[in-house]
Amino acid sequence: MYSWAVFFHLILVSFWLGGMLFTAAVLVPATRKKLAGHKTLLFTELGYRFSRLSWIIFPLLVLTGILALTGRGFALDTILSADFWKTTYGGRLFIKLHVFGLVLIVSGIHDFWLGPKAVQLMDSEPGTSKCNIYRKATSWIGRVNLILGLVILAYAVKLVRL
Numbered sequence: 001m002y003s004w005a006v007f008f009h010l011i012l013v014s015f016w017l018g019g020m021l022f023t024a025a026v027l028v029p030a031t032r033k034k035l036a037g038h039k040t041l042l043f044t045e046l047g048y049r050f051s052r053l054s055w056i057i058f059p060l061l062v063l064t065g066i067l068a069l070t071g072r073g074f075a076l077d078t079i080l081s082a083d084f085w086k087t088t089y090g091g092r093l094f095i096k097l098h099v100f101g102l103v104l105i106v107s108g109i110h111d112f113w114l115g116p117k118a119v120q121l122m123d124s125e126p127g128t129s130k131c132n133i134y135r136k137a138t139s140w141i142g143r144v145n146l147i148l149g150l151v152i153l154a155y156a157v158k159l160v161r162l
Contacts, residue, residue, distance in 0.1 A: 002071025009064035012057045017153065019050050020146040028139075040122045051111040058104060069093075089162050096155035099148055106145045114138045 027046070031039040069079060084090040118138045121131035 002068060005064045005067035005071050009061060009068055012061050012064065013153070013156075016054055016057050016061075017146075017149045019054075020142070020149060023050075024143070024146060040119070040126075044119045044122075047115055051107075051115070054107065055111070058107075061100075089159065092155050092158050092162075096152055096159065099152050099155070103145060103148045103152065106141060106148065110138060110141045110145060114141060 023046075027042075031042060070076065074084070078084050085094050114134060115138050118131070118134035121128070121134050125131050
């Protein structure tokens with residue numbers, strides 16, 4: 001069970017982090033010149049689809065994470081005990097889970113408020129300062145989310161190296 005849980009957990013993380021890295025390293029630079037005329041449509045469509053899949057992935061990450069923990073030998077009563085969270089492993093997991101909680105908050109802000117508002121303004125008031133503020137805020141919060149995802153990955157590596 002442990003191997004399968006970790007396998008699926010890694011597939012899900014790879015899709016989520018890989019999608020954000022692809023966006024930052026490939027998609028955004030490509031839309032600066034040749035695809036600039038289709039930037040709004042491209043980001044709206046791809047962002048919407050990636051967001052929908054991400055919100056399916058998040059609960060699956062929780063499930064596969066719990067299965068991986070129990071498969072590694074941690075009983076549910078152990079995980080729920082205060083002593084577990086005082087161990088090195090528990091402490092690192094605590095940080096990883098709290099950063100994941102922050103990712104959920106940041107993703108919610110990005111996907112359900114800033115992103116849709118930026119798209120609405122790009123359609124109704126393109127080029128205005130308000131539109132530019134929302135576009136930049138959406139872009140920056142996406143970057144913050146990527147950094148948080150990489151922090152989670154770093155803690156995941158620390159967990160498996162104990």
